[in-house]
Amino acid sequence: MQTTAAATEERTEEALTRTDICSAPPRRHPRPDGQDQYTISEVVAFTGLSAHTLRWYERIGLMSHIDRSHTGQRRYTNRDLDWLDLVGKLRLTGMPVADMVRYAELVREGDGTYGERCALLEETRRDVQARIAELQDTLAVLDRKISFYTDAGRVREAETTR
Amino acid sequence: MQTTAAATEERTEEALTRTDICSAPPRRHPRPDGQDQYTISEVVAFTGLSAHTLRWYERIGLMSHIDRSHTGQRRYTNRDLDWLDLVGKLRLTGMPVADMVRYAELVREGDGTYGERCALLEETRRDVQARIAELQDTLAVLDRKISFYTDAGRVREAETTR
DNA sequence: TATGACCTTGGAGTGCACTCCAGGCAAGCG
DNA sequence: CGCTTGCCTGGAGTGCACTCCAAGGTCATA
Numbered sequence: 288m289q290t291t292a293a294a295t296e297e298r299t300e301e302a303l304t305r306t307d308i309c310s311a312p313p314r315r316h317p318r319p320d321g322q323d324q325y326t327i328s329e330v331v332a333f334t335g336l337s338a339h340t341l342r343w344y345e346r347i348g349l350m351s352h353i354d355r356s357h358t359g360q361r362r363y364t365n366r367d368l369d370w371l372d373l374v375g376k377l378r379l380t381g382m383p384v385a386d387m388v389r390y391a392e393l394v395r396e397g398d399g400t401y402g403e404r405c406a407l408l409e410e411t412r413r414d415v416q417a418r419i420a421e422l423q424d425t426l427a428v429l430d431r432k433i434s435f436y437t438d439a440g441r442v443r444e445a446e447t448t449r
Numbered sequence: 450m451q452t453t454a455a456a457t458e459e460r461t462e463e464a465l466t467r468t469d470i471c472s473a474p475p476r477r478h479p480r481p482d483g484q485d486q487y488t489i490s491e492v493v494a495f496t497g498l499s500a501h502t503l504r505w506y507e508r509i510g511l512m513s514h515i516d517r518s519h520t521g522q523r524r525y526t527n528r529d530l531d532w533l534d535l536v537g538k539l540r541l542t543g544m545p546v547a548d549m550v551r552y553a554e555l556v557r558e559g560d561g562t563y564g565e566r567c568a569l570l571e572e573t574r575r576d577v578q579a580r581i582a583e584l585q586d587t588l589a590v591l592d593r594k595i596s597f598y599t600d601a602g603r604v605r606e607a608e609t610t611r
Numbered sequence: 612t613a614t615g616a617c618c619t620t621g622g623a624g625t626g627c628a629c630t631c632c633a634g635g636c637a638a639g640c641g
Numbered sequence: 642c643g644c645t646t647g648c649c650t651g652g653a654g655t656g657c658a659c660t661c662c663a664a665g666g667t668c669a670t671a
Contacts, residue, residue, distance in 0.1 A: 328647070338648085339630055358637060360648055376587040379580075384628065405598035412591045418541075419584050422577050425538040429574045436567035490617070500618085501660055520667060522618055546658065
């Protein structure tokens with residue numbers, strides 16, 4: 288039952304992001320009453336995103352519709368926070384928001400999109416690796432320049448104290 | 450003579466970028482006539498930047514004034530190409546153009562700004578390292594997700610072929 | 612010498628990712 | 642009750658880094 292197709296059906300992307308197959312970090316902000324709801328300002332505090340941005344993410348479909356309180360205020364769940372974590376990670380790879388929205392749509396469309404999701408992630412992975420390589424290249428250039436300036440400073444100092 | 454202050458005076462930032470202390474790559478696009486001048490479209494071909502962008506870089510002071518032909522057309526030198534290399538590197542660290550302009554100004558101001566330049570580079574270096582760490586983090590997340598999707602695909606396949 | 616590709620300028624326009632605003636509702640408190 | 646604080650909405654505004662345009666001058670080749 289654990290490894291049947293039914294179980295796989297259960298393990299959607301959201302499930303993956305929630306607890307996760309290989310020991311996701313056990314962070315989260317439990318309520319004393321065991322509730323799993325956060326106001327927008329709490330989410331602002333957790334994520335560093337602005338409330339504006341959070342609402343905007345929802346509007347453009349980067350987040351599926353957030354639960355509302357009886358008065359219509361947003362109530363974010365842990366699942367939402369996990370999704371925001373992922374979005375944050377993808378964001379700093381430089382992935383355009385439109386692509387993230389595309390991924391979010393695939394998730395909403397259900398299990399039939401596994402292949403496409405996987406392809407998207409693999410492409411992103413390649414991008415990230417390329418970017419890391421570029422940055423390491425840049426690091427080498429910076430080190431070269433820094434050591435030049437450091438040496439120049441030493442020479443100058445030697446000149447003035449001698 | 451090689452290590453005196455006079456020699457240091459000679460080795461400005463531009464000199465550093467031109468050939469460089471520790472074996473810069475020996476790329477460049479020599480002319481048959483030994484000239485060291487390139488039209489804007491050649492520079493476009495070398496750098497991948499658009500002509501618009503190259504002119505804009507000059508306007509905002511990210512490049513010091515480019516030599517002109519007798520009719521006023523831009524003639525880029527190898528020095529300019531080297532500077533563009535550096536700019537390209539800094540650009541993909543995410544450094545804002547304004548900061549690069551600041552650095553360019555320091556270079557133009559002369560040797561008195563070594564300290565400030567060095568500080569700027571060191572800060573950038575820290576940023577780059579932090580960014581690399583973030584990206585590696587992201588890579589781990591992507592790998593986790595990709596292997597999830599891959600496994601799910603295998604399970605599904607096993608289900609359908611059995 | 613004419614054709615077309617290439618170059619010049621200042622200024623306006625574009626796309627992205629937010630960011631803010633006006634106007635209003637709802638809850639908690641003295 | 643009034644006041645503050647927090648949240649809601651649609652739509653407009655912002656800042657960055659380009660990107661393009663109009664109108665014209667230059668250059669290489671046939």
